[in-house]
Amino acid sequence: MSSMMAELPFAPSAERNKQPILQVLQQQLPSAGRLLEIGSGTGQHVVYFAAAMPDWLWQPSEQLQHMPGLQQRLQQQAGGNVLPPIELDVAQAAHWPLRERYHAVYAANVAHIMSWPQVQAMFAGIQRCLQAAGVFLLYGPFHRDGQPTSAGNAAFDAQLRSPDNPHGSHQGIRDDRQLIRLGRAHGLQLVDDVAMPANNRILVFHANNEASHAQYQ
Numbered sequence: 330m331s332s333m334m335a336e337l338p339f340a341p342s343a344e345r346n347k348q349p350i351l352q353v354l355q356q357q358l359p360s361a362g363r364l365l366e367i368g369s370g371t372g373q374h375v376v377y378f379a380a381a382m383p384d385w386l387w388q389p390s391e392q393l394q395h396m397p398g399l400q401q402r403l404q405q406q407a408g409g410n411v412l413p414p415i416e417l418d419v420a421q422a423a424h425w426p427l428r429e430r431y432h433a434v435y436a437a438n439v440a441h442i443m444s445w446p447q448v449q450a451m452f453a454g455i456q457r458c459l460q461a462a463g464v465f466l467l468y469g470p471f472h473r474d475g476q477p478t479s480a481g482n483a484a485f486d487a488q489l490r491s492p493d494n495p496h497g498s499h500q501g502i503r504d505d506r507q508l509i510r511l512g513r514a515h516g517l518q519l520v521d522d523v524a525m526p527a528n529n530r531i532l533v534f535h536a537n538n539e540a541s542h543a544q545y546q
């Protein structure tokens with residue numbers, strides 16, 4: 330058993346930040362609902378949050394290439410309120426789960442990994458799949474008014490944008506003003522901006538555009 334556990338994909342940062350993020354989810358979300366996670370990664374977050382918030386139904390998602398590791402963790406550790414993960418590349422309009430709309434969407438450490446057009450596609454998809462008055466929580470490092478909030482974030486941003494970045498120099502820490510503007514364009518209003526350890530933040534958006542949902546009802 331212990332050797333099987335050791336094979337699970339593991340992110341030390343997710344282990345460090347899961348408790349402070351859980352506190353914010355508990356403060357920001359109603360007592361029950363259905364939540365879609367974008368970019369579930371190793372699954373450490375969803376397993377932990379779902380155990381602590383049993384009245385929520387959790388829908389993890391990932392891009393196809395990361396699915397095996399996620400599935401492995403969920404099979405071993407997820408409780409009954411975690412649905413099987415779905416394939417979701419935010420840029421693929423057909424991947425978005427639209428049959429049932431969600432009360433909340435959560436994404437951690439994705440905006441600086443995605444290209445800007447993918448971030449735009451993510452907001453467009455969230456607009457389509459969130460219920461009216463739904464909540465979108467976006468965790469990660471963000472520039473404030475165009476400036477890095479720490480020397481560490483400045484160095485990380487330079488690394489992401491470098492031509493030597495093996496994943497592509499389209500990556501980079503996003504500016505909060507651009508995200509707020511993008512949210513507004515998709516009926517998502519910034520309602521809170523929560524400081525987190527290690528110069529991260531959680532941007533909290535509320536869906537406020539009834540008209541945008543009309544065509545999907």
Ligand SMILES: C[S@@+](CC[C@H](N)C(=O)[O-])C[C@H]1O[C@@H](n2cnc3c(N)ncnc32)[C@H](O)[C@@H]1O
Pocket residue numbers: 340342343367368369370371391392395417418419420436437438439442443447
């Ligand atoms: C740094 S990992 C974060 C994983 C996890 N949320 C965490 O905080 O530990 C970045 C995540 O972004 C996801 N991602 C990148 N591009 C994506 C896209 N186009 N659509 C969906 N997810 C994407 C990756 O699959 C990966 O899970």
